[in-house]
Amino acid sequence: MTAVYLDGSVVVxxxxxxxxxxxxxxDRSTLAxxxxxxxxxxxxxxxxxxxxxxxxxxxxxxxxLFVRHDLDDRDTDPRTVVLVxxxxxxxxxxxxxxxxxxxxxDLGWWQGGRLVVAPRARGPHxxxxxxxxxxxxxxxxxxxxxxxxxxxxxxxxxxxRLGWQRVRDTTVAGVPHVLMRWPIGRIAALAAAxxxxxxxxxxxxxxPPGFVGDDGAPVPGTDVIAACDAIVPSMVERDPEWAGWxxxxxxxxxxxxxxxxxLGLLDAVGARDAAHAAxxxxxxxxxxxxxxxxxxxxxxxxxxxxxxxxxALGRTGRPVPGGGGRPGHAVRLTTDLGGRWRPGYxxxxxxxxxxxxxxxxxTMTGAVAAARPAAxxxxxxxxxxxxxxxxxxxxxxxxxxxxxxxxxxxxxxxxDWFTCFPGFAMLTADEPGAPPLPAGPATGAVCGELxxxxxxxxxxxxxxxxxxxxxxxTGMGTA
Numbered sequence: 001m002t003a004v005y006l007d008g009s010v011v012v013x014x015x016x017x018x019x020x021x022x023x024x025x026x027d028r029s030t031l032a033x034x035x036x037x038x039x040x041x042x043x044x045x046x047x048x049x050x051x052x053x054x055x056x057x058x059x060x061x062x063x064x065l066f067v068r069h070d071l072d073d074r075d076t077d078p079r080t081v082v083l084v085x086x087x088x089x090x091x092x093x094x095x096x097x098x099x100x101x102x103x104x105x106d107l108g109w110w111q112g113g114r115l116v117v118a119p120r121a122r123g124p125h126x127x128x129x130x131x132x133x134x135x136x137x138x139x140x141x142x143x144x145x146x147x148x149x150x151x152x153x154x155x156x157x158x159x160x161r162l163g164w165q166r167v168r169d170t171t172v173a174g175v176p177h178v179l180m181r182w183p184i185g186r187i188a189a190l191a192a193a194x195x196x197x198x199x200x201x202x203x204x205x206x207x208p209p210g211f212v213g214d215d216g217a218p219v220p221g222t223d224v225i226a227a228c229d230a231i232v233p234s235m236v237e238r239d240p241e242w243a244g245w246x247x248x249x250x251x252x253x254x255x256x257x258x259x260x261x262x263l264g265l266l267d268a269v270g271a272r273d274a275a276h277a278a279x280x281x282x283x284x285x286x287x288x289x290x291x292x293x294x295x296x297x298x299x300x301x302x303x304x305x306x307x308x309x310x311x312a313l314g315r316t317g318r319p320v321p322g323g324g325g326r327p328g329h330a331v332r333l334t335t336d337l338g339g340r341w342r343p344g345y346x347x348x349x350x351x352x353x354x355x356x357x358x359x360x361x362x363t364m365t366g367a368v369a370a371a372r373p374a375a376x377x378x379x380x381x382x383x384x385x386x387x388x389x390x391x392x393x394x395x396x397x398x399x400x401x402x403x404x405x406x407x408x409x410x411x412x413x414x415x416d417w418f419t420c421f422p423g424f425a426m427l428t429a430d431e432p433g434a435p436p437l438p439a440g441p442a443t444g445a446v447c448g449e450l451x452x453x454x455x456x457x458x459x460x461x462x463x464x465x466x467x468x469x470x471x472x473x474t475g476m477g478t479a
Contacts, residue, residue, distance in 0.1 A: 036125050037093065039134045042082035051084050051095035054116045062119075065173045070114065074099050079106065081142075083134050085117070085127050093121035096131045098139055101148075102461065107403055108414025109460055110139050112149040132162055136182050143347075143413025145403070145458065146466055147182040156180070187456075187468040190419050191386035199475025212479040213394045214322045215254035215378060216314070223317045224263070227254035230309035237306040239344065240276060244283025244308065249353055249423070251312035252291050252365055253378040257322070257426060259369035260314030262291070267298035270307035280308055291365070292358050320368055323394030323479025324375035325429035325450045331388065331399060334437045334444035335379070335425035336364060337409040347416040350409070352423030356441070363440035364424050371428070371437045379425035382473065384418045388427050388448070389456045389473040395429065396478040398453030401468070404461050405447035418468075 042048045052071070059070045074080055077099055085094035094117040100106045112135045117127045139147040148167070151159055153176040156166065160180075167179040211217060216227035229250045236243040248265065255262050267284060271277035277300055288295050293312075325331075336352035353361065368376045375395055379387045385401060392399040408417045424442060429450055436444045448459070456469040 037085045037087055037121070037127055037130070039083055039085050039130060042084050042095070047084050047092055048082055050092035051082055051097075051116070054092065054095060054118055055114055057118075058116045059114075065175060074113070077103075081138060083131060083138065085121070085131060087121065093118040094127045094131055096135050098135050098147075106413070107461070108144050108418075109146040109403070110142070110144045110148075112136075112139070112147065115149075115151075115155075129158060129162060132159065132164075136162075139182070140184060140186065140415070143415030145184055145186065145415050145418065145468075146460060146464075147184060149180050149182075150177045151180055152176070153178055181466070184415075186415055186419055187383065187385045188470065191382050191389060191469055191473045194380075194382050195386065195390065195474045199472075199477070202476065210323070210479050211319070211321055212323065213390055213474055213476045214319075214479070215257045215380075216260065216312075216319075218319055223315050225255055225258050225260040225314040225316060225319055226311065227251050227258075227314070228309060228311045229254065230307070233306050236280060236308045240271075240279035240306070241283035241286075242342065244280045244285070245287040245354060246349075247284055247308050247310040248287035248291055248293070250378075250380075251310050252293065253424065253426075255312050255314035256365035256368055257320070257376045257378040258314070258316065259318065259320040259372060259376070260316040261366070261369065262293040263313040263315055264294045264296040265298075265313075266296055266311040267300075268307070268309045268311075269298065269300045270304040271300075271302055272304070272306065273302060276306065277302060280306075284308075284310070287353075290353070290356070290358055291361050316369065318372070320372060320374075320376045321394070321479055322375055322377045322391055323396075324373075325391060325395035325397055326374070327397055327450055327452050328432070329374060329397075329429040329450045330432045330434070330446045331401065331448035331450060332373075332428045332430070332436065332444055332446050333384065333406055333425060334367065334428065334439050334442050335407055335422055336439075336442045337407060338441060339409075339423060340411065347413075348420050350412070350417075350420055350422045360441050363438070364442050367437035367439035367442070368426060368428070371435060373428035373430040373434060373437070375429040377427050379422055379427060381421050383420060384422070384425065384427070385456050385458070385468045386419075386473060389469040391427055391429060392450060392456065393454065393472045393474060393476070394479040395450060397450040398455055398457070399448060399450055400457045400459050400465065401448040402459050405445055407443045407445050407447075 059065045080099035082097045084092045096115045098112040101109045156178045164180040170177050216225045231243045339352035342349040342351040377391045388399045457465040459465050
């Protein structure tokens with residue numbers, strides 16, 4: 001078939017070989033803008049073999065770092081991810097691997113390594129830097145909260161230019177190396193987005209002394225605790241039944257964190273029409289029945305954008321504060337690991353409540369009242385680490401969280417679990433050796449402590465502490 005190029009010339013292509021459609025069309029400007037390489041996950045044994053051959057040529061023959069080969073047990077770990085660079089012809093010209101550091105459960109601590117680029121592909125294309133960036137993005141997508149790499153000293157400048165942080169000098173195969181760390185700010189970013197504006201916004205209000213930043217508020221002169229939460233409007237719009245359920249769940253948890261027995265709920269609903277309002281209220285009614293708490297009244301308005309807020313009333317003569325922790329107190333997480341990710345909210349909302357019996361829900365929500373720890377907060381949209389930062393801030397402390405000791409469901413990465421809304425999860429602080437919360441089907445474990453200072457640090461199995469929250473979370477100060 002004769003082809004007419006965009007510039008008016010004519011060509012008769014050969015019929016015995018595949019033709020590039022852009023070449024057939026004569027789209028020379030697009031062809032000129034094609035990237036010099038692409039990065040993708042290694043596809044099958046051929047890509048992996050080509051990558052390993054590049055490593056052997058570089059690290060064994062060229063640099064003499066290893067004898068015969070540079071393979072190790074990370075190469076046979078099924079969790080290891082290999083990213084390769086291919087030129088326009090599909091030839092592997094570079095690669096890098098990344099994988100969990102330890103065997104067993106993936107704790108969200110990964111390492112990158114064996115970065116290599118073929119000699120002919122080195123230079124102005126920036127393949128090495130692109131591979132490093134791709135590895136960082138993939139690590140974060142895997143829910144990693146600590147990502148390290150041991151690089152040759154001469155490559156430190158490249159990694160620092162890409163945003164990596166120097167940790168310390170080390171030696172590999174007798175050659176100077178540097179341990180570098182990619183700063184993953186997932187926890188800090190969530191806390192900043194959801195909680196950091198609160199301090200400046202709420203300066204005109206005066207919460208009761210001793211309960212600044214708490215989940216609920218004691219009503220002066222009574223034993224009543226009031227709590228109020230609103231649901232994100234986009235969730236009310238697209239998932240009204242679940243929004244109704246969650247409006248009850250979060251408010252009951254707020255009362256539970258203060259050791260209050262629930263008395264009743266008031267709801268305020270906005271909906272575009274009666275059908276939408278009915279779906280919201282149906283979810284709210286099912287949850288109220290499951291938690292055995294009456295809906296006392298409320299307000300419903302139609303013909304408006306979706307909106308939902310609920311006020312909960314509870315009773316306790318001795319509310320447990322969120323700011324009652326002190327340096328030296330042990331931190332415990334008590335959480336319901338049963339359930340699954342809510343469909344449509346994977347990595348963000350863990351549904352541990354909708355399948356539970358009423359007696360199980362009552363046991364969990366009554367656990368703080370039964371144990372009476374020094375401080376308690378239910379895990380909010382700031383996630384486990386962000387909520388712990390709020391408890392520490394209200395207590396005038398710093399918190400250190402042992403990553404390996406945090407109870408976690410098998411279907412959740414550390415990154416997702418530490419930053420999601422986990423359904424029922426209580427963070428408490430108390431004297432070391434204090435009894436656990438009697439929370440029935442929930443799982444509890446001591447997983448950290450409060451210390452002098454501020455912020456939240458993540459402590460890893462090697463003893464290293466990385467900063468999850470650098471300073472205070474809300475700016476509201478101590479309770």
